[in-house]
Amino acid sequence: MIRATGITLRRGVKVLLDNTDFIVNPGERLGIVGKNGAGKSSLFALLQGELDLDGGDLSIPEVWKVASVRQTIPDRSRPAREFVIDGDERLRALQEARANTPDSDGHTIAELENALIEADTWSAPSRAEQLLAGLGFRPDQWMLPVQEFSGGWQMRLSLARALMAPSDLLLLDEPTNHLDLDAMLWLERWLVSYPGTVLLISHDTEFLDAVARSILHVDQGKLVRYKGGYNDFLAQRAERMQQSQIAYERQTREAARLQGFIDRFKAQATKAKQAQSRVKALARMQMVSPLREDSSVSIRLPSPDYTPDTLLTLNQADLGYPGQEKPILAQVRLMVRGGARVGILGMNGAGKSTLVKTLAGKLEPIHGERQEAKGLVIGYFAQHQLDSIDADATPLQHLARLAPDVREQELRNYLGSFGFSGDMVTSLTAPFSGGEKARLALSLIVWQKPNLLLLDEPTNHLDVDTREALATALADYGGSVLLVSHDRHLLRSTVDSFWIVADGQVQEFDGDLEDYRDWLLARSAQSRSEARQEARADSGADTTDRKAQRRQEAELRQRQAQQRKPLESRLKKVESTMEKAQLRLQELDTLMQDPDFYSDRYKDQRPALMAEHGELSKTHQTLEEEWLDIQEAMEEIGRQV
Structure with a gap:
């Protein structure tokens, strides 16, 4: 699990996180919400090791693989599909190692081939194409260079690349900003079926409701956890604020009562002891601060003076x-x-x-x-x-350019209705x-x-x-x-x-958004069906030919299985013998690396043990060659058409 204890983070003079705790359990889908600038993206940077804490401890399991969307694209000349597959860095490293291994090194090649099979190397292109299709890329775009896409579509490619990476923890910061509605619906389904842990920053409340099972609220330097989706968070937050206000008012009344007693009786000798006890009680009281609602923005759109029919x-x-x-x-x-x-x-x-x-x-x-x-x-x-x-102009200057004859106070009042007040009205817009x-x-x-x-x-x-x-x-x-x-x-x-x-x-469109979602799903299913029909038409095979082809393929698979069966049995015995020989070799290696092995203590046993080591080494090498021969024979069966 991810565990944060007493973490503090500052950016300049601003405290983003102030001695706060949180825990994320494996497999959770956690939405992170809060005002812009509250520290949500900085929290992600902490989790990725890009920022250092100013206090506290943050631990993430070392074995966890973390994936996130990169904001920079390393090689824009890569074809889109290959760029997405590049997200699986281990797979790419194995492929490069296999390409650079000489054919004479059979043992290394065998190990790499097994590792590539475990990494699903053969399905990588189709998995990348499924991601691209889900995010709105047409098949004729899959092999176009990344640089031919606009900025928004390049961010979609970066998202697909992050989803392609095998990961235990997926960090997504506003993943829907560059998606249309159908791509968002697809991403919702993908994330719901993702087996790892998801931390999601989003301002789209319906997307959060569909994906998140808990909400982490960045609130006044604290991380407060709520169970459920975004609407559940709103209800629980409102209840928490109400309870906080009740507790604050109760404590304020009690503090006033104690202070009143102190002020009234502290000068009277007969009441001095009681007054002093009230002073101590007041000092021990941990003052409760009421939860404050973040200052909300109010937007008022002026209604038109006249509207034609x-x-x-x-x-x-x-x-x-x-x-x-x-x-x-x-x-x-x-x-x-x-x-x-x-x-x-x-x-x-x-x-x-x-x-x-x-x-x-x-x-x-x-x-x-x-x-x-x-x-x-x-x-x-x-x-x-x-x-x-204009980055070099203030909000007031922007509006004055449109209305040079209007009084400044009227312009200020208008900008105030859009949340621009005080010094912000006369501040440059660059930051x-x-x-x-x-x-x-x-x-x-x-x-x-x-x-x-x-x-x-x-x-x-x-x-x-x-x-x-x-x-x-x-x-x-x-x-x-x-x-x-x-x-x-x-x-x-x-x-x-x-x-x-x-x-x-x-x-x-005669319907609502649920009807549109159903329309999209039906359209997607129809497109896949037409693509399959087109593929069959392009291959020149009619229905009859396809049935015959399937029958031939089944017969071939059955014949291959019969040919592989004795090889698989033989392979199993060879692997078992190799494993026993390897274990004994490891024992002998450990013994022979001990300086005591060459003392008088092992004088009588040493020749026999060294001879055993030599024989086992030869046997293991012979078994490896036999294992490679069997693998080659099985691959040859698989290549039969």
Whole structure:
């Protein structure tokens, strides 16, 4: 198990962990939650030996293999599938050793071949392909160089590489940030079946609920454990805070009563002894500090002044980028009505962002029409909206550029509604966290009171509290919302209907997120079935031929088994004899390494023992050669077609 006792960790002057304890048992799936900057990622760095403790003890079983997602990619020229297999470092080391071992060294080759079989070397390509397929990579992408993928897809490859590594402890820090909904559902299933220990940092509450069986809360320098998923944590946390407040109030009343007695009677000689005993009781009292709720972010979206009934339409529109031979989405017909709240579903690469960019007017349709209503005001949050934040400007300067004639106090009040107050309003944005930059970007977008919000993955950098604040703000927002997000909680609490983007088309989806999950599973099963049929068609074998082929394969396996049987029996006897000879050789080696062996004590026995050692060495060598011959004969049987 992992055991932490009294651990303390500082980063600069800030205390992240303060004399706190925790235990993680083998096989647990533990979600780690807390505010941005609370120390979650630093805890991971401690577990990986990248940081040193300032106090306390942290122990991890030495035999445990630890896997995590690397943020840097060592060789971008590697094919994607090979890059993923590289995650199994032991397998790669064995393969390299086998390739560099001369054929004349039969004993070493035999040992390496056995080790490679134990490491599942032959199934490694198919295991890597299953990971790639689950995370959304098409078969025609599996052998593309890593460098040909965008940053988000490269992070998916890094995730697949971590999952490929044999491990006892898997550390995942925000693994869903670059995943779409179908890849997230696949990862949930994969983690639930993972046999090792999982420590998971995530701001996606539904993902935590699906995967975690306990929650570790990083709270004011302490690590507090709660049983169950995220919703269980919220309920238990609320109960704990209530009990803490009751205990604090009770102790405050008792302390006031004692202090009142002391103040009243300390000057009276007849009561001095009683007053002194109260002083001692008050001194012994360990003051309870009430649990404080972390300061939550409040986001208020200004409602539009006017909303047309029909905001925007696309009519027979082909959508894509200039110069493309084929549009990404074809013959799109849709209408955005006033008050619409639509979630846009679909796999990464299906065209969701292309659709939103076209609706926002950032892309012109290749063919067809895009028509805006008079009075339409769009607020567009792009996937890479954070790139628009000027690192050398303050939040107040950003907003003043949009509204140069508005009083500074009004700008400050507005920014305060997005959690920017005090010195933060006049601080440079360079050191801001991703969540803080996302909030600032959103505040700038909605300053003009848009009546249509187009949001493309707005929660990628937001912590749980800010996501909840955004969900609440969108629920109260008076305009229309089109939302692309893998955050199921945000979708459930914000939208009323769905569009699905798939196979070059955009259609209304008649269902909820559970129906979409079932649709994905059915589509995946259909794709696998079609792939198998295509493989059979490509091989030129019809059903009859396949039956005949299966019969021939069964006959071959039976014939091979009969040929192997006497060899396997002989191999078993050789291995047993080799093992006995090896044990006796080890005994003799130990004896002959003892200086006392060459004293008079062993004078009479020494010649016979040395002769026995020589004979056993020859016998062991002969047995090794026989063992290799048997192995070669069995491999030859396996190569028969």
